[in-house]
Amino acid sequence: MAPDSDRNRRAFLRLLLSSPLFAYGASLSAALQDDFVITRPEQAINVMEFEAAARKALPPGHWGYLATGVDDEETLKANREGYSHFQLRPRRLVDTSKIDMSVDLFGTQWETPIALAPCGTIFHPEGAYAVARAAQTRKALTIVASGQEEQRPIETVMKARGGPVWYQLYASNDFDDTLKTVKRVESAGTPVMVWTVDTLPGTNRETTQRLRRIDTRDCKSCHTTDPRTGRPGGEFRSNTVTWESMRRLRDATKMKVLIKGILTSEDAELCVQYGADGIIVSNHGGRSAETGRASIECLTEVVQTVRGRVPVLVDGGIRRGTDVFKALALGARAVLVGRPYQWGVSAFGQAGVEAVLSILQNELHVVMSQCGTRSIAEIGPNSIVRRS
Numbered sequence: 001m002a003p004d005s006d007r008n009r010r011a012f013l014r015l016l017l018s019s020p021l022f023a024y025g026a027s028l029s030a031a032l033q034d035d036f037v038i039t040r041p042e043q044a045i046n047v048m049e050f051e052a053a054a055r056k057a058l059p060p061g062h063w064g065y066l067a068t069g070v071d072d073e074e075t076l077k078a079n080r081e082g083y084s085h086f087q088l089r090p091r092r093l094v095d096t097s098k099i100d101m102s103v104d105l106f107g108t109q110w111e112t113p114i115a116l117a118p119c120g121t122i123f124h125p126e127g128a129y130a131v132a133r134a135a136q137t138r139k140a141l142t143i144v145a146s147g148q149e150e151q152r153p154i155e156t157v158m159k160a161r162g163g164p165v166w167y168q169l170y171a172s173n174d175f176d177d178t179l180k181t182v183k184r185v186e187s188a189g190t191p192v193m194v195w196t197v198d199t200l201p202g203t204n205r206e207t208t209q210r211l212r213r214i215d216t217r218d219c220k221s222c223h224t225t226d227p228r229t230g231r232p233g234g235e236f237r238s239n240t241v242t243w244e245s246m247r248r249l250r251d252a253t254k255m256k257v258l259i260k261g262i263l264t265s266e267d268a269e270l271c272v273q274y275g276a277d278g279i280i281v282s283n284h285g286g287r288s289a290e291t292g293r294a295s296i297e298c299l300t301e302v303v304q305t306v307r308g309r310v311p312v313l314v315d316g317g318i319r320r321g322t323d324v325f326k327a328l329a330l331g332a333r334a335v336l337v338g339r340p341y342q343w344g345v346s347a348f349g350q351a352g353v354e355a356v357l358s359i360l361q362n363e364l365h366v367v368m369s370q371c372g373t374r375s376i377a378e379i380g381p382n383s384i385v386r387r388s
């Protein structure tokens with residue numbers, strides 16, 4: 001039989017383990033560890049914390065599709081790093097009791113310049129509906145990807161949003177077929193179409209391929225299960241879509257047409273010449289060409305070329321309110337975020353997207369106050385400085 005002192009010690013340990021204080025202590029030590037993963041959206045203190053939660057929630061093939069860039073992922077990394085090349089110039093003693101973050105896009109006033117980028121696959125059973133409902137709660141613009149629209153018609157997404165959403169188009173070499181899609185979404189009442197042009201020649205997404213090799217489940221929406229179908233060197237597509245196609249598109253619809261995927265002044269000028277109503281500076285979140293150039297680094301040459309003739313938006317690597325602020329200071333009318341809300345929806349559905357939007361909106365509010373800018377119009381070139 002164990003001596004009394006041993007029995008007393010064991011009884012004391014049992015008591016300690018069953019006590020709420022112990023549970024608090026355990027969660028405290030978990031929260032202090034670097035590998036702490038949020039289990040509820042309310043726990044997140046910034047949007048990056050949703051990344052680990054999504055990774056935990058998703059099987060490897062899905063995670064690979066979401067995370068991937070192209071080649072060595074230099075562009076993906078550059079997108080994030082690009083924001084550190086600009087620094088803020090805070091201003092003091094400004095009455096910032098009222099901050100107005102609203103922006104006008106084609107006659108519609110949005111309460112926030114932070115919009116949800118089109119993403120072809122949404123890893124949640126409610127898909128685009130979950131995202132649209134979150135956009136409604138947080139009063140944000142959402143752009144429905146063509147891949148999503150095939151599963152959930154745009155009319156029904158608008159119902160979930162409780163208002164208009166934009167549609168993102170991919171054109172195919174059979175342009176007559178593309179025009180049929182354009183007519184259909186226009187007749188559904190879509191006000192604005194975003195034509196994505198940066199994946200037409202094909203891409204080389206290696207992280208997707210690498211992770212799908214170890215994911216044997218059948219999931220055709222984002223990856224194939226046969227490892228032989230991964231093509232070393234990437235998927236080359238024989239593209240015949242050109243600026244002439246933009247002319248046909250322009251003539252075919254009364255919807256506003258934005259071109260997404262522009263990175264150079266030459267193409268920015270062509271966008272205006274061929275009648276685009278707006279431009280989205282984007283490298284598809286580092287998923288199209290391995291340029292190595294951050295999208296934020298491409299914004300200035302596009303803005304300078306366009307000279308206010310059409311609005312310019314930007315996306316890629318935006319993870320902080322300060323990133324949004326810097327993009328607006330460099331001349332963007334609004335910004336899109338992709339992966340952050342994808343992490344949110346993958347881990348927590350609608351509530352995850354709401355939390356991501358709420359954090360970014362809040363961070364933007366704080367930085368606008370710090371810089372003494374009470375409206376988006378007050379954010380300008382003097383609000384930031386390029387790191388020397």
Ligand SMILES: Cc1cc2nc3c(=O)[nH]c(=O)nc-3n(C[C@H](O)[C@H](O)[C@H](O)COP(=O)(O)O)c2cc1C
Pocket residue numbers: 065066067079117118119120121145146147168196260282283284285286287315316317318336337338339340342
């Ligand atoms: C998983 C995933 C799927 C995407 N699908 C599409 C798509 O179908 N159409 C499109 O125009 N862009 C698509 N994009 C690109 C986004 O619209 C956006 O340009 C990019 O995510 C912005 O970069 P960020 O993820 O760093 O915020 C996708 C991006 C991701 C991460």
